[in-house]
Amino acid sequence: MYVDDLIVTGTHAGIDSFKREMASRFRMSDLGVLSYYLGQSMYASKLLEWSGMAECKPCVTSMEERLKLTKASTSVKVDATLYHSIIDSLRYLVHMRPDIAFTVGYVSRFMEDPREDH
Structure with missing residues (x-):
């Protein structure tokens, strides 16, 4: 073996x-x-590139404090397939980065009807 x-x-x-x-x-x-576990750094970098966020600046917290998102939005819909793919990739990343678990769970609530700005 x-x-x-x-x-x-x-x-x-x-x-x-x-x-x-x-x-x-x-x-x-x-x-x-x-x-180095499962290429975590490379995986996160590729995910940022793929989702169009490679140029974003790093921050201490993964989500704005006291941010309230709602499903009742009049914002423009985003590509649901792309949104689902990004969320699924983030869910995978949570295994290596538990500090983003709350944020990923929070944005996962909007997989049925993703919008640009909730």
Whole structure:
């Protein structure tokens, strides 16, 4: 059997024990502490480019404080397919960036009828 990469999480003692057990059964190498997961930086950069936001400035919070969005809007509709794709991509990114989970959940509420400005 060939396994390309394996991510192991747990306590230090548990991880060390697991690695010793695996090394006793299989030929393996230890790449050390995980520093880059699923291409998170590259994925986020590509998502920003694809959604037309590559030139946006970074901010401390992922959403304006006390922002109230509503489904009752007279704004122009946006491309629903593109909106769904962006939201799905953001949902994937939440696994690596839990700090954006609230914001992604909030904007997900508008997937039925996305508008330019709620």
